[in-house]
Amino acid sequence: MIFYFSGTGNSRHAAEFLAGLNGEIVEISKAVREGKFSYTVKNGESVGFVFPVYCGSVGDPIVEFVQKLELKNAGYVYAVITCGAGMGAAGGYLAKLLKARGITLDNAYQLVMPNNALIYSGIKKADECGEAIRSAENQLDQISSRINRKEKAQIKGGLKGTIFRKTYLMMLSTKKFYVTDKCTGCGKCQSVCPVGAISLKDGKPVWVKDKCAKCTGCINRCPVEAIQYGKATEKRSRYVYPGLK
Numbered sequence: 001m002i003f004y005f006s007g008t009g010n011s012r013h014a015a016e017f018l019a020g021l022n023g024e025i026v027e028i029s030k031a032v033r034e035g036k037f038s039y040t041v042k043n044g045e046s047v048g049f050v051f052p053v054y055c056g057s058v059g060d061p062i063v064e065f066v067q068k069l070e071l072k073n074a075g076y077v078y079a080v081i082t083c084g085a086g087m088g089a090a091g092g093y094l095a096k097l098l099k100a101r102g103i104t105l106d107n108a109y110q111l112v113m114p115n116n117a118l119i120y121s122g123i124k125k126a127d128e129c130g131e132a133i134r135s136a137e138n139q140l141d142q143i144s145s146r147i148n149r150k151e152k153a154q155i156k157g158g159l160k161g162t163i164f165r166k167t168y169l170m171m172l173s174t175k176k177f178y179v180t181d182k183c184t185g186c187g188k189c190q191s192v193c194p195v196g197a198i199s200l201k202d203g204k205p206v207w208v209k210d211k212c213a214k215c216t217g218c219i220n221r222c223p224v225e226a227i228q229y230g231k232a233t234e235k236r237s238r239y240v241y242p243g244l245k
């Protein structure tokens with residue numbers, strides 16, 4: 001069983017790759033919305049958590065889910081943490097959260113993929129990321145072999161992860177989001193937002209929550225690039241994992 005969270009499709013692709021044809025995958029934000037926190041797996045089945053690193057730590061939807069998680073009969077428990085450069089202390093922080101639920105995290109694997117954080121810096125569009133996407137496939141092959149071998153590691157960084165998470169928590173305001181005249185009112189931003197922070201009012205998106213998860217799904221996935229965040233994003237590219245609808 002794999003639990004995943006994804007804003008722009010990188011982690012979703014990784015989760016689908018690792019689940020193969022038969023593995024069950026659970027979307028964390030959907031589980032949170034539906035209040036589904038209790039899972040019993042077949043005795044000794046491996047359980048994975050696949051999600052993006054945020055500011056060197058773990059983002060809100062994953063934290064909220066794990067803090068309420070009841071997991072029975074899990075065997076090998078691993079995380080695959082996608083990132084633009086490095087997973088920082090996200091593994092250590094997740095290990096700490098899981099430990100509080102009586103679950104041991106056996107390993108945390110870093111998966112470098114294209115960066116989606118355009119609200120902080122310039123990023124590349126998917127068609128400029130061919131090499132990074134091919135490299136991610138190689139990394140995924142290696143990670144899945146290591147998962148099959150049930151490789152274990154000591155995962156440190158719980159304290160660092162707590163400190164890094166404070167930076168993330170300071171960045172969650174939705175105040176700087178706005179929509180331009182390009183908006184066609186298609187509603188995609190509302191439907192992809194994992195935390196229900198967007199509503200359509202008179203056919204245009206409005207950010208109805210003061211804070212959100214900062215997954216960048218709305219701004220990257222708008223089909224006409226009508227969403228901006230402050231002034232900086234006007235000239236920046238958008239990124240979505242190839243083929244993500």
Ligand SMILES: Cc1cc2nc3c(=O)[nH]c(=O)nc-3n(C[C@H](O)[C@H](O)[C@H](O)COP(=O)(O)O)c2cc1C
Pocket residue numbers: 005006007008009010011012051052053054055056057082083084085086087088113114115116117214215216241
């Ligand atoms: C708010 C935010 C913070 C991020 N922080 C980091 C970071 O600290 N280190 C890093 O390498 N990538 C960082 N990234 C990049 C993402 O982790 C990376 O692009 C990830 O693969 C996106 O996954 P997704 O497509 O499943 O949403 C950040 C992205 C966002 C939106």
Ligand code: SF4
Pocket residue numbers: 179182183184185186187188189190203204205221222223224225226227
């Ligand atoms: S996804 Fe873009 S075009 Fe569609 S409603 Fe949202 S802002 Fe408007």
Ligand code: SF4
Pocket residue numbers: 007174192193194195196197198212213214215216217218219
């Ligand atoms: S408002 Fe946009 S960036 Fe924030 S959680 Fe929703 S989709 Fe992600």
